Amino acid sequence: MTMTVRDFAARDAEAVVAVRRAALPFEVVTEASLRFTVEHAHPAERYRLLVAERDGEVVGTARCGLAFQSAEPGRAHTTPYVHPGHRRHGAGALLLRTAEEHVRAHGATAPYCWALEGSGGVEFAGRHGYRPARSAHFQRLDLLSRPLPEPPDALPPGVRLHTAAEWRADPRPLFEADAEVTADEPSDIGAELDDYQDWLSRTWRHPLFDHELSTVVTVDGRVAAFTAARTDGLTRYLSGMTGTLRAHRGRGLARLAKTDSLRRARAAGYTEAFTSNDGANEPMLAVNRRLGYEVRATEVRHVRTFH
Template structure:
């Protein structure tokens, strides 16, 4: 019989929580240091909280809920994960109820969530009143198969570490406006962006590459590498006035070449299934689908 206890999550849980999350989400690129950094960096107005489920002292469930502070719409966000061997015991429901109560107490009316594509996850989301809004394709490529290419005249390829972070923030902010999703990520301050991306402990600013024209970064690809060799190109984007020139393909290729030099054997990337231009870039580089996640909204 399961001896279950659901309680508030604590910082000392982050190691076990990372192991659980990387098991439930097999293509996740995350580390204990990254989870800890995200918790510490979250602004007060996010009201972020965590919950843990224990079975006889072992962490078997993990959940979080917060206000999505990167969007001017300020929706709520929740996510619950349960170890496969501990499912069908009501843990997912217990964790979700705590998340929902927290967000309701904050007066949140729109709540977003992400699940795996498993049937059980979909049924749980539907049972809690969520509707499926988006499907994210997870693709992967062995970066050792990528051949380097020279930049065309007038374009310099530079590591993000060598660039002015303010200019990179402006590039990222504009590129994010055109990323498909239920809500726009359109309200990130420069200081918060520094914490969330530039200073994230898994971000490799030396391996991430930007295309620079006339001393202005106009396209970039951002790489995160977690301990154990998991890597993801977290964001690739181009300023609107510079699109259609192959710059996204150029910087992503250069970033993958750098990942191979780090000893990485698989780099994943996540894109909304309606994001045709980015999916074509990935296919050109040899990415192939390896999984998917689902986004949900309520109401």
């Protein structure tokens, strides 16, 4: 048996998608999105997508790079994924070691990786010197069988619903909303969105970002809340980010945005909706419970320190 790790090539897209879907069936990923992420990575991230091959067959992959949007220097990510049918043959360890060597060479001092509970991932992380930090819950909503809340008979005064597509000519207000919401998101690796051109390139133009199914709520003509939808163009829908600006929180606007987007996603033929929330983000977890989402798995972020 020969196990090797190398950089991703465009020809690997189909095989890597298969590995990712098998290892983490709660995300939305496509061949186009993989290639896009590699091609449009920010230079400061030093991003690499690694591929593990066992006797010529792709059995694992890892994303690694610097958390360049974090206010704390030295943060990095090194998460490996191995197909469940090929675990315990050394692919995960080789991927992780290669990822660590890469980020360490570029100044990382505290790499983070995610580990799915119940898959052996938590134990794997512990064996490699990582300690548990925050957790996040993957949730799924069956759009075929679960009823969604009916739209309100009338919106509150000044409140209107839009699609993100209405900002195609000038999406900067959505960038500014995303930046404020992201800054307040619970996380042990904070992110600061301060580069509009980078946001346009890697978020607004991302192939999974569905402008027509993303809902924006305005109050008196200004963006107040939004939910950003990511779709695979077939059956799977993912809430990429949902949030309300600080001045408008506590009014149910995030739930209004999500409900509107989900109803339109179901009408467009999507059958499964996924989302993930930090374990401490009780307001959004409560919104999702009311919408009918069910927790399907918990992922624990782990961290180690290079000495």
